[in-house]
């Protein structure tokens with residue numbers, strides 16, 4: 001992609017972006033919110049038309065006027081907001097928009113067989129072709145979306161925040177699939193905000209800021225984290241994440257949680273938070289600490305600090321949560337702090 005410009009009313013989303021992706025690499029696309037990543041991949045997917053710039057496939061300029069053009073050139077996109085149809089079966093979703101040429105019953109049988117093969121390749125043979133997609137978890141729907149990308153014989157697969165809906169085991173499976181795809185020469189454009197993940201999975205990276213390419217083709221392995229933050233924010237790391245003065249060791253406890261449990265979601269979570277401290281959760285990395293479908297998993301509740309309070313408000317049976325008042329702090333300021 002060369003010199004891509006895209007303007008919306010009131011926003012110049014892309015202001016001359018360059019991106020070069022090679023066969024068999026994982027090319028990570030980084031940038032803060034609003035940097036232009038989604039707009040760029042929508043141009044690549046044929047969903048947006050650029051105002052200026054060129055897209056080249058194998059060195060030849062192509063026009064991606066609609067999503068089917070992108071697919072024809074082997075570019076498939078898995079969007080963050082899962083684009084599967086709940087009321088259709090897995091096989092119908094995989095072949096949606098490019099139904100097999102054979103008719104009726106034969107078509108359904110062939111689609112089912114190929115879908116089974118794709119699911120086995122993706123490490124999920126338990127996802128049956130005739131299952132209705134609405135019955136699958138978010139992670140299952142993502143696998144269907146990936147199977148659809150593979151069914152197009154894609155040469156470039158764009159993954160927009162693919163791990164956002166996955167737990168740690170499913171993330172490992174995704175990384176395995178990505179390694180298999182790249183070993184077969186398929187290029188993956190990988191968008192993520194998680195720098196550790198990029199470090200694990202990526203080969204090269206491109207950083208966008210305010211609709212411009214600020215770095216492209218950097219090797220992931222030798223690019224320091226601090227450099228990435230500087231490129232994304234335009235500021236050195238000490239300014240992007242200012243140092244906080246260390247809290248006094250004897251600072252009062254504002255929140256004290258012991259043996260927190262929500263059946264099927266997490267167990268035995270204990271922590272205390274002292275005034276002036278931030279608290280980083282380890283709960284979500286515990287083997288059995290999975291995302292909950294309870295009200296505790298409401299947006300924001302996954303953020304560790306708020307999680308503590310959101311969980312406290314859900315109040316299941318076994319929660320010896322000691323109130324800030326008991327530890328001698330004014331509840332109001334404690335709540336504000338948390």
Ligand SMILES: Nc1ncnc2c1ncn2[C@@H]1O[C@H](COP(=O)(O)OP(=O)(O)OP(=O)(O)O)[C@@H](O)[C@H]1O
Nearest residue numbers: 008009011013031032033034035036037038039040
């Ligand atoms: N359809 C639209 N109409 C108007 N402005 C838009 C539209 N789509 C994107 N923008 C604007 O373009 C800029 C780039 O947005 P974009 O969604 O591409 O960023 P992003 O890097 O993907 O951010 P995020 O990580 O939050 O998804 C933002 O200022 C956004 O508000």
